Amino acid sequence: MKAEIINIGDELLTGQVINTNASYIGRKLSEIGISVERVVSVGDVEEAIIDELKRAYENFDVVILTGGLGPTHDDVTKGAVCKFFNTELVLNEEVLNQVREFLARRGRTELNEANKSQALVPAKAKVIMNYWGTAPGLLFEEGEKYVIVMPGVPKEMMGMMESFVINYLAQKSGGKVIKQRILKTTGIPEAYLYERLKDVVEEIEKFCKVAFLPSVIGVKIRITVKAQDRAVADELINEAEVKIRKKIDKYIYGVDDEEIEEVIGRLLVERGLKIAVAESCTGGLIADRITNVPGSSRYFERGVVAYSNEAKVQILGVPEDLIKEHGAVSRQVAEAMAEGVRRISGADIGISTTGIAGPTGATPNKPIGLVWIGYSDKDGAFAREFRFGDDRLENKQRASQMALEILRRKLLGIEI
Incomplete structure (x- = not known):
């Protein structure tokens, strides 16, 4: 399966917010064998969202949108997907109760009209519950096309991905497993690191892909493997890591999200x-x-x-x-x-x-x-x-x- 990620928000285009959602979603989709082939940022303009959604829907199996689901006038994503799928907004009582409970936990017992509007969802969509905020996620499934809409707030989006989206799409994909591992190094420049690993990289790239990602505090080595199942992917990625560590183990301080202070x-x-x-x-x-x-x-x-x-x-x-x-x-x-x-x-x-x-x-x-x-x-x-x-x-x-x-x-x- 192939996917496009559409991240919505003027703040992404003006550089006020860094688009971390795309990298997270891309990594998670890759892990279940879905290839992300296009990532696009779109402003809070209904016509622009519809145009990009149309292009993505025609070319990809999975389209994931984030952002623009809030209760204010500049949150236009819900209206855009309603027009695209030719459906109307209806009140969802389950979502309304969830919004009420969420606000009550924060000491707010009265819902205003903006709060209530969060419970209006497209009639053709399946609701993805949001236990980390008030805007529900949406799932549109037509044939073998899947459109998923989630809030732009990273915590809320990640919660929905972990609780529903990843498992749902993994069942639909049925493709190869794509697994990645990041080895974090510090204290050695990229050029010197590559010089030490050149022969090893040539050897292990017969079954995986290796990339060097430099930053201010060090160089990440990303290993990517594709396999028929998770067990084989784990075996291959472990083999690649062992070979790399034999050459540069003293410089490796962490794996994946691990930080040196941890x-x-x-x-x-x-x-x-x-x-x-x-x-x-x-x-x-x-x-x-x-x-x-x-x-x-x-x-x-x-x-x-x-x-x-x-x-x-x-x-x-x-x-x-x-x-x-x-x-x-x-x-x-x-x-x-x-x-x-x-x-x-x-x-x-x-x-x-x-x-x-x-x-x-x-x-x-x-x-x-x-x-x-x-x-x-x-x-x-x-x-x-x-x-x-x-x-x-x-x-x-x-x-x-x-x-x-x-x-x-x-x-x-x-x-x-």
Whole structure:
């Protein structure tokens, strides 16, 4: 089966909102053997929606639309699909009760006309219940054509996909299973990564497809396989992963949606260790990422943003003479910051960052992008130098990523 995804909303065209819905839906459809061959963003214009729906309906087996199902005047998707399928809106009591219950859980007992309008659905559509919002999803099935309409709010759309759409379409597709796995790497540029994997990629592409996806914090390696059933797909994708790991395992920190802060959280819990962080150039970003993980209070003792030299001296106990002699952005100060935050917190591990994020502050010997990352534990302290680039925000992201990567490698006993 072939599919088109139509994402609706002026905000998508103007760049105010990033279209994450398309990537999620595309991935989920691929997993059940449905090939997404076209993704289109359309504004909140009824005629434009109808035109694109007509084109998609003529060329694809499955059409999925998201967005424009709300109760306001600029939500025109429901009217567009009514015109396309030549049907009228009717009141659905089940949806009305669901809307009433949803609002009651939020302390709102009275429904206004806008709320009630959410229960008006096309007569020819099957309702997909929305337990995460008020706008129901819609399913139109004519012959071997399937049109599914869902809200644009990611949480609501994902809920409908997981609770109904994926299983429904999997039963209809009956095609090959398409399975993907993402191996997340950091600390090695794309070109160097490919050089190490070139022979392996040539070998495994006999039964799968490999893609390299670079970003600010690392390179994702996407493995895609097609097979007759899930068991064979799993076997092939596992074989590809094993071959890749034999070459670059030290750089792989996570799989699929796994984030590096989740990985180090598990490692710290397993080892019964606590960590404290002293940040200068990253401004609290490392602490923010660590505490994004539920349960991080079990291993995260504290975070200190020691941005000024005075803060480094007064809070962390960095010797003032050390800063005068070597400068705040130096190996010696990074080590002293890591040792200081470990000492004052009583944590098992201290990590630190000090650097020149830019666009100002550089000197002939210390350019923009220079960052020292410090590490301290009971066995001693060290610091590593990095030169990330000239973009301030990217420098902060890269520095926080490498600080967490140094921690991961130390916990696993991997060479840094």
